[in-house]
Amino acid sequence: MLPEEVTEYLALHRQEHLEKLFEVLRFPSISSQSAYEADSLACAEHIAEHLRGLGFSAELHPWRKHPIILARSTPEIADPSAPTVLFYAHYDVQPPDPVDLWTSGPFEPTIRDGAIYARGASDDKGLLMSCINGCEAFIRTVGRLPMNVLFFFEGEEEIGSPELEDFITATADDLKSDFAVVTDMGFFAPGFPTIMTGLRGLVYLELTLNGPSADLHSGQHGGAVVNPLNALAKMIAAMHDETGSVTLPGFYDDVVEPESVELEQWKSLPFDEGEYADFVGTALVGGERGRSVLERRWSRPTLDCNGITGGYQGQGAKTVLPACATAKISMRLVPNQRPEKVLDAFSEFVSANTPAGIRANVEVLSRSRPFVVSPDTPAVGAVGEAMREAFGAETALARAGGSVPISELIQRVLKVDPIVTGFALPDDNIHSPNERLQLEQFHTGAVAAAAMLNNLAGLK
Amino acid sequence: MLPEEVTEYLALHRQEHLEKLFEVLRFPSISSQSAYEADSLACAEHIAEHLRGLGFSAELHPWRKHPIILARSTPEIADPSAPTVLFYAHYDVQPPDPVDLWTSGPFEPTIRDGAIYARGASDDKGLLMSCINGCEAFIRTVGRLPMNVLFFFEGEEEIGSPELEDFITATADDLKSDFAVVTDMGFFAPGFPTIMTGLRGLVYLELTLNGPSADLHSGQHGGAVVNPLNALAKMIAAMHDETGSVTLPGFYDDVVEPESVELEQWKSLPFDEGEYADFVGTALVGGERGRSVLERRWSRPTLDCNGITGGYQGQGAKTVLPACATAKISMRLVPNQRPEKVLDAFSEFVSANTPAGIRANVEVLSRSRPFVVSPDTPAVGAVGEAMREAFGAETALARAGGSVPISELIQRVLKVDPIVTGFALPDDNIHSPNERLQLEQFHTGAVAAAAMLNNLAGLK
Numbered sequence: 001m002l003p004e005e006v007t008e009y010l011a012l013h014r015q016e017h018l019e020k021l022f023e024v025l026r027f028p029s030i031s032s033q034s035a036y037e038a039d040s041l042a043c044a045e046h047i048a049e050h051l052r053g054l055g056f057s058a059e060l061h062p063w064r065k066h067p068i069i070l071a072r073s074t075p076e077i078a079d080p081s082a083p084t085v086l087f088y089a090h091y092d093v094q095p096p097d098p099v100d101l102w103t104s105g106p107f108e109p110t111i112r113d114g115a116i117y118a119r120g121a122s123d124d125k126g127l128l129m130s131c132i133n134g135c136e137a138f139i140r141t142v143g144r145l146p147m148n149v150l151f152f153f154e155g156e157e158e159i160g161s162p163e164l165e166d167f168i169t170a171t172a173d174d175l176k177s178d179f180a181v182v183t184d185m186g187f188f189a190p191g192f193p194t195i196m197t198g199l200r201g202l203v204y205l206e207l208t209l210n211g212p213s214a215d216l217h218s219g220q221h222g223g224a225v226v227n228p229l230n231a232l233a234k235m236i237a238a239m240h241d242e243t244g245s246v247t248l249p250g251f252y253d254d255v256v257e258p259e260s261v262e263l264e265q266w267k268s269l270p271f272d273e274g275e276y277a278d279f280v281g282t283a284l285v286g287g288e289r290g291r292s293v294l295e296r297r298w299s300r301p302t303l304d305c306n307g308i309t310g311g312y313q314g315q316g317a318k319t320v321l322p323a324c325a326t327a328k329i330s331m332r333l334v335p336n337q338r339p340e341k342v343l344d345a346f347s348e349f350v351s352a353n354t355p356a357g358i359r360a361n362v363e364v365l366s367r368s369r370p371f372v373v374s375p376d377t378p379a380v381g382a383v384g385e386a387m388r389e390a391f392g393a394e395t396a397l398a399r400a401g402g403s404v405p406i407s408e409l410i411q412r413v414l415k416v417d418p419i420v421t422g423f424a425l426p427d428d429n430i431h432s433p434n435e436r437l438q439l440e441q442f443h444t445g446a447v448a449a450a451a452m453l454n455n456l457a458g459l460k
Numbered sequence: 461m462l463p464e465e466v467t468e469y470l471a472l473h474r475q476e477h478l479e480k481l482f483e484v485l486r487f488p489s490i491s492s493q494s495a496y497e498a499d500s501l502a503c504a505e506h507i508a509e510h511l512r513g514l515g516f517s518a519e520l521h522p523w524r525k526h527p528i529i530l531a532r533s534t535p536e537i538a539d540p541s542a543p544t545v546l547f548y549a550h551y552d553v554q555p556p557d558p559v560d561l562w563t564s565g566p567f568e569p570t571i572r573d574g575a576i577y578a579r580g581a582s583d584d585k586g587l588l589m590s591c592i593n594g595c596e597a598f599i600r601t602v603g604r605l606p607m608n609v610l611f612f613f614e615g616e617e618e619i620g621s622p623e624l625e626d627f628i629t630a631t632a633d634d635l636k637s638d639f640a641v642v643t644d645m646g647f648f649a650p651g652f653p654t655i656m657t658g659l660r661g662l663v664y665l666e667l668t669l670n671g672p673s674a675d676l677h678s679g680q681h682g683g684a685v686v687n688p689l690n691a692l693a694k695m696i697a698a699m700h701d702e703t704g705s706v707t708l709p710g711f712y713d714d715v716v717e718p719e720s721v722e723l724e725q726w727k728s729l730p731f732d733e734g735e736y737a738d739f740v741g742t743a744l745v746g747g748e749r750g751r752s753v754l755e756r757r758w759s760r761p762t763l764d765c766n767g768i769t770g771g772y773q774g775q776g777a778k779t780v781l782p783a784c785a786t787a788k789i790s791m792r793l794v795p796n797q798r799p800e801k802v803l804d805a806f807s808e809f810v811s812a813n814t815p816a817g818i819r820a821n822v823e824v825l826s827r828s829r830p831f832v833v834s835p836d837t838p839a840v841g842a843v844g845e846a847m848r849e850a851f852g853a854e855t856a857l858a859r860a861g862g863s864v865p866i867s868e869l870i871q872r873v874l875k876v877d878p879i880v881t882g883f884a885l886p887d888d889n890i891h892s893p894n895e896r897l898q899l900e901q902f903h904t905g906a907v908a909a910a911a912m913l914n915n916l917a918g919l920k
Contacts, residue, residue, distance in 0.1 A: 031776075032774065032775060032776030032777055032778060033774060033775050033776065034775065094778060095772070095774055095778055097772070097774065097778075098675075101674075158777075158778075159776050159777050160777055200679060202679070202779070204777045204779065211742050212740045212741050212742050213740065213741025213742070214561075214741065214889070214892050214893070215558075215891070215892045215893070216740060216891075216892065217862060217890055217891040217892070218762075218764050218766060218790055218792070219660060219662070219792060219860070219861045219862025219863055220757065220860065220861050220862050220886075220890075221740060221757065221861065222746075222747075222757070222762040222764050222790075222792050222861060223746055223747035223748070223756035223757050223760055223762040223792070223861065224736070224740065224744050224746050224747060224753050224756055224757050225740050225742050225743075225744060225745070225746040226742070226743075226745055226746045227746065227764050227765060229696075229764075229765035229766075229767070229768055229787075230696060230697075230699075230700065230764065230765050232693070232768075233692070233693040233694075233696035233697045233765065233768070234693075234696075234697040234700075235693075236689075236690060236693035236694075236697075237690075237693045237694040237696075237697035237698070238697070239690075240690065240694075276684070280672045280673065280676060280681060280684065280685050281672050281673025281674065281783075282671050282672050282673070282685050282686070282817045282818075283685075283686075283816050283817040284684050284685060284817075285685070285686055285815070285816040285817045286682075286683055286684050286685040286686045286687065286817065287682075287683035287684060288683070293684050296683035296684055297680065297681065297682070297683050297684050300683055302678075302682040302683040304678050304682050304687050304689075304690065304781060305687060305689035305690050305693065305770075305771065306678055306689075306771045306772055306777075306778060306779060306780050306781070306782075307689070307770065307771030307772040307773050307778070307780070307782070308689055308692075308693070308768045308769070308770050308771065308785070309768070309769070309773045310765075310767065310768050311765065311766050311767030311768065311788065312555070312557070312766055312767040312788060313767050313769045313773075314492065314493060314555055314557065315492060315493050315494065316491075316492030316493065316619050316825060317492055317618075317619050317620060317664045317766075317788065317790070317825045317826055318492060318554055318555055318557075318618075318766060318767070318788075318891070319662070319664065319766060319790055319862075319863075319891065320766050320767070320891055320892075321764060321766070322766075322767070323741075325768070327689075328771065328772060328777065328778075330678055330682075330777070330779055332678070332679060332682050332683070355745070356743050356745045357742045357743035357744075357745045357746065358742075365776060365777045366777055400679070400680065401679045401680050401681065401682060401683065402677060402679025402680050402779075403679055403779075426680075429674070430677055430680075431675065431676075431677040431778070431779065431780055432674050432675045432676065432677070432780075433674070433675070
């Protein structure tokens with residue numbers, strides 16, 4: 001059990017921890033837009049400085065455009081011979097668009113109705129700070145951590161952690177850990193602390209179709225040339241068949257169905273299709289026919305268009321035949337699909353479906369493999385128990401449809417089964433306007449993080 | 461024949477006429493964007509003031525968002541008992557996007573390689589000014605015009621002249637004319653002055669598909685709900701069949717084929733498919749199979765997507781399932797298709813093809829009927845002869861694929877067959893970056909306009 005002084009400390013320092021979080025939330029650390037590189041760097045430096053103040057040896061490792069923060073407990077705050085847990089979180093955020101739908105500024109954190117509203121509140125700066133706060137409570141009360149802690153805070157998760165495998169591989173010796181906890185997820189439902197035993201992988205790409213050498217007048221030339229927008233619509237439409245299945249060649253070949261035990265567990269989760277439909281605001285008729293909603297979200301691969309741009313986008317009418325049109329397309333992958341094989345299938349499909357008069361180009365923006373961990377892993381039990389202690393409810397085992405690329409890399413490269421969990425709630429509007437984190441989840445998350453240290457330390 | 465002093469005057473005043481045109485080109489009179497309403501009004505006032513200086517009674521008639529300029533020759537400059545010709549042109553322009561592809565600013569007129577570069581140079585401010593200059597030459601030399609002139613300059617042509625029919629109907633008595641010349645077109649080829657005996661009509665609309673009540677994370681929710689972007693692609697793709705024909709119910713029912721005489725004429729035009737393909741920069745494989753390129757551009761209806769907007773459009777990746785997606789779609793109509801019937805067919809198609817989980821909305825932005833005039837009309841001969849005199853080459857009879865809504869309204873409401881012509885060249889980049897008008901076309905266009913007055917006056 002967690003020492004009482006640790007929980008007391010966290011209860012007494014809520015206001016201070018909130019202020020520290022607000023400082024971090026104010027940085028517009030948007031990793032997908034180069035205009036914000038300086039803000040991201042400033043955010044990383046700010047977090048590293050805070051960790052140094054707690055007794056960690058925090059360093060920024062330049063990587064691509066946004067540094068990775070590695071912070072290790074020093075002998076002053078942890079016994080060097082004790083086991084080590086790697087805590088992963090990310091300090092970068094999604095773009096806030098559409099900005100006009102936010103009630104308060106995305107980078108002006110605001111408390112409303114018991115929640116912190118800001119871009120990154122629940123994905124993932126709030127969770128990152130909860131983990132730090134859990135450590136701080138041990139350091140400031142007991143005097144030292146129950147085990148060594150290695151923080152791994154990334155700045156490019158929201159763009160798919162490109163090339164992160166190279167970094168992990170190159171620094172594998174430094175990253176050697178006994179346990180790993182990835183806090184970039186949330187509860188399955190309010191009151192249901194959750195560990196995700198599976199995540200989907202991701203391939204994200206941009207498909208561009210080029211037709212005429214310049215924009216043309218649609219009256220003068222309409223009917224003579226192939227319109228890239230019409231061609232793009234046709235190509236995207238052909239990527240699904242009438243049953244909602246993806247038509248890329250061999251797309252489902254490597255898909256492994258979940259164990260029947262796992263499917264049974266999912267049926268016992270507090271998931272009400274009607275409530276979920278109300279939440280998303282539309283009928284649950286996407287994806288493959290004949291599969292349950294949770295299967296479609298967790299264990300079935302998808303192909304979605306995340307953006308289309310082409311032609312005239314302003315107010316009113318412009319009679320233009322655009323020279324080109326682009327689509328951002330992502331595919332969510334499940335075990336044992338491989339990004340490379342799926343990308344080959346995509347390119348093959350595009351080649352076979354490009355009409356005369358059009359030149360197609362595919363640019364890969366990110367890729368990550370899917371991830372699964374066995375529910376029997378001892379660390380699953382230890383972290384699950386820590387969540388139960390902090391939040392006062394049994395920890396559910398589920399999967400998630402999103403991608404946290406580090407999870408699969410930790411497992412494959414570092415040979416440690418990471419425990420993927422977190423403190424966000426399903427209606428926290430992550431990636432959407434008015435992202436938020438409930439105050440209670442933020443503060444109790446710190447208690448949970450402290451309990452994880454306590455319980456994982458007891459495993460070895 | 462045109463009095464020699466008139467052509468001499470025009471030769472001597474080229475610099476002055478160029479400066480006057482530049483003044484008009486500097487107004488960003490973009491009719492589709494409400495931010496430019498004041499600029500449009502200023503442009504109209506500037507033109508009206510210039511006409512007053514020449515002896516016209518020019519008035520701005522408030523209409524929707526951009527006034528219509530009506531300017532009539534006073535008894536000081538024309539015999540009230542002489543016949544009247546209505547000259548139509550428009551002072552509004554297309555948006556300049558994409559602005560970064562312009563070599564010089566779209567509203568900073570610049571001379572390069574013998575051409576005037578600016579948005580509106582050839583569509584339609586340059587032509588508008590040539591017509592005024594032709595009149596000016598008569599007034600300043602002969603002392604009066606050979607016939608009465610009524611200028612009708614519109615400010616909403618580029619948004620499809622919405623509700624213009626109401627204006628024409630309400631002011632039909634004032635607009636009563638013996639002849640009408642619509643100068644919003646160009647040469648079929650350099651050295652080939654042209655009269656357009658047919659124009660396509662237009663229906664322009666915005667189709668919006670709404671799905672989830674807010675943007676969703678494509679990992680968490682992908683597979684559960686229908687993605688409005690994927691649905692939009694599918695719906696647009698279904699609007700054409702494999703032969704390039706439009707699939708809207710009854711779309712081709714009212715289409716009248718051109719007379720075989722007309723088709724024969726088109727074959728004699730200096731049209732080289734290879735050169736045209738080089739010009740547009742892509743293969744000529746759009747539109748309906750089994751139809752010639754000129755048929756597909758002039759006498760066959762089309763359906764084109766002019767813009768798609770939805771999801772994330774910025775740099776890099778954002779894993780979003782958008783709440784909605786929109787497409788701007790236009791259809792070019794040919795005799796005897798009717799906008800209302802085509803719109804009904806479109807709505808019927810959308811209703812029949814809207815999947816579960818999606819709510820569709822169609823907003824009509826503009827509509828105009830197709831237009832044809834007989835090559836035997838006497839005014840066709842008089843205007844064709846004027847063009848021949850000015851440009852020194854026989855006038856060709858062709859059609860155009862674009863829409864100038866006024867043409868059909870003049871014919872149907874005012875009961876006058878308008879002669880549709882102009883001085884632009886096919887490679888003037890109208891509606892595209894780097895729009896231009898050749899200096900020679902601008903100046904000789906004024907000679908042609910003067911010759912039209914002379915020749916039309918001789919008909920009655």
